[in-house]
Amino acid sequence: MRYQGKTAVVTGAAHGIGEGVAQRLAEEGARVALLDLDIEGAQQAAERIGTETLAIACDVSDRNEVEQALAQVNDAFGSIDVLVCNAGVTRDNLIHKMTDDDWDLVIDTHLKGSFYCCRAAQTYMVKQRYGKIVLMSSRAALGNRGQTNYTAAKAGLQGMARVLAMELGPCNINVNAIAPGHIDTAMTRATAARVGISYEQLQEKTIQANAIKRVGKPADIAAAVAFLAADESSFITGQVLWVAGRPTV
Structure with a gap:
């Protein structure tokens, strides 16, 4: 029960x-x-979890919605100790086909959204002299054809983690990033459709490239978050943890 209270x-x-x-x-x-x-x-997920939960509608690319949501959380639970910036979308296309809206939506959701969430959360964390922030990057930060917007956003989150670790560390706040590889989610399944292959074909391609001969599961990423946001990781900050089933530079 590392997160009790x-x-x-x-x-x-x-x-x-x-x-x-x-x-x-x-x-x-x-x-x-x-x-x-x-x-x-979110409400259905909260019901499945079945403990002290609160579901809030929030567009992370809207500063006011983010600030209001975090204030609601603090009012309801009395603190904000851990922030996991996971919200994301994809709008994949080659550069000559990528629209301004494709670029803006992905950058605003991943990068600006994480900035808004971190800026709002740190106001509570600084006051209590404690906090853990985990940003969700991706193996795509190394580059994926057809994902100029997504790759730029995910690479940017790694830089953001390093800078925020420097700025917030003196207040006992750890900031790290996780870079998942192929994780079995609806978003990954949509990637298969984008490139014109079945999801089974995409899985097999990943498995062949991986050292660990399977694709990832949400539980694999959850375990990494639980480690980085725990007190036993208090001397780890500004790092990128690759959870990809293979060695990654």
Whole structure:
């Protein structure tokens, strides 16, 4: 019960990795706020978790919504101890086909959204002289054809983690990033459709490239978050943890 008495905020928590993270933190004692544009999905996820949870509709690319959501969490639970910035979307295309809207939506959700969430959360964490922030990057930060927007956002999150670790460390706040590889989620399944192959073909391609001969599960990422956001990791900050089933530079 490493998170007994602590409050965790997870964005993009209605499905997939976000729900898996929320579930794991709740199992270890945390009060969990699930933020998502899909409020019905977030409410259903909160019901499945079945402990002290709070589902909040939130567009992370809207500063006011983020600030109001975190204030609501603090009012309900009395603190904000852990922030996991997981909300994300894809709008994949080659550069000559990528629209301004494709670029803006992905950058605003991943990068600006994480900035808004971190800036809002640190106001509570600095006052209590304690906090753990985990940003969700991706193996795509190394580059994926057809993902200029997504790759730029995920690489940017790694830089953001390093800078925030420097700025917030003196206040006993740890900031790290996780870079998942192929994780079995709806978003990954959509990637298969984008490149015109079946999901089974995409899985097999990943398995062949991986040292660990399977694809990842949301629980794999949740375990990594639970480690980085725990007190035993208090001397780890500004790092990128690759959870990809293979060696990654």
